[in-house]
Amino acid sequence: MNQMSSKTAQQSKSWLTLSLLELMKEKSFSDITITQIAEKAQLDRRTFYRHFHSKKDILDRYFEQLCSEYSNYIVQEKHIDLSSLGHAYFNFWSRHADFLQALHQNHLFYLIVEKYNELLPDLHKKFKEETFHFKSKIDLEYGLSFSAGGFWNILSKWFERGRKETPEEMSHILQGIVDSFFNKQAIER
Numbered sequence: 136m137n138q139m140s141s142k143t144a145q146q147s148k149s150w151l152t153l154s155l156l157e158l159m160k161e162k163s164f165s166d167i168t169i170t171q172i173a174e175k176a177q178l179d180r181r182t183f184y185r186h187f188h189s190k191k192d193i194l195d196r197y198f199e200q201l202c203s204e205y206s207n208y209i210v211q212e213k214h215i216d217l218s219s220l221g222h223a224y225f226n227f228w229s230r231h232a233d234f235l236q237a238l239h240q241n242h243l244f245y246l247i248v249e250k251y252n253e254l255l256p257d258l259h260k261k262f263k264e265e266t267f268h269f270k271s272k273i274d275l276e277y278g279l280s281f282s283a284g285g286f287w288n289i290l291s292k293w294f295e296r297g298r299k300e301t302p303e304e305m306s307h308i309l310q311g312i313v314d315s316f317f318n319k320q321a322i323e324r
Contacts, residue, residue, distance in 0.1 A: 148186050148196065150176035155193045159237040164190065194243070198250040201231065206258055221309040225302035228290055235294050244291055251283035 154175035158167045167190060173183045187193055205227050209220070228235060238244045256279060269275040289312075293305055300308065 144186065147176070147178060147182055150178060151183055151186065152193050152197050155190060156197070156234065156237060159241055160233070164241040164243060194246060195250070197234075198246070199254075201234075202250065202254045202258070209258075217313060218306050218310050221306035222302055224286060224290075225293070225305040229298060229302055232294075232298065235290075239294060244294075247290070248283055248287040251287060252280065255279045255283050 151172055154172045155167065158171060158175060169180055169183050169190070172190070172193075173180050176183075187196075205223075208227055209223050235244070238246060256275075259275070259279060269278050289305070289309060293300065
């Protein structure tokens with residue numbers, strides 16, 4: 136594929152993605168057709184199927200872009216710990232609130248935790264020297280699952296509450312939850 140057709144393909148994918156996200160603001164994901172997505176992008180159905188197999192493929196691609204963006208965002212942190220991760224996490228998602236809204240109103244919020252479970256191992260590898268350490272591979276697997284579920288549930292609750300708290304406040308809340316849990320565990324022993 137030459138450079139010009141590669142740029143055209145990337146542009147078509149972007150237009151189709153934006154079209155789906157716009158349509159999700161107006162109607163239910165399940166009611167959106169491939170034809171509607173293509174027409175909104177001013178492309179034909181063949182172009183859609185050249186790049187995607189389904190509407191979900193578009194969301195998967197968009198999630199991957201977001202995860203890459205998030206990974207790059209974290210790299211900018213000077214010191215990576217729970218507080219800085221929490222701050223980066225809530226800052227990041229506050230910039231993508233429209234997407235969260237579209238997922239929420241279409242009952243697709245669960246897709247976030249599915250994607251976390253897929254992508255967290257790679258993200259952990261990228262930052263393993265600076266982040267949390269696990270004793271074994273099985274501990275790592277369970278730890279990442281625990282982390283994915285916890286972050287997702289807190290994001291969901293924050294979103295349901297209308298994002299009233301700032302990302303900084305959410306970072307402190309997250310740290311307080313973890314501190315409270317571990318301090319209680321230490322007391323019970």
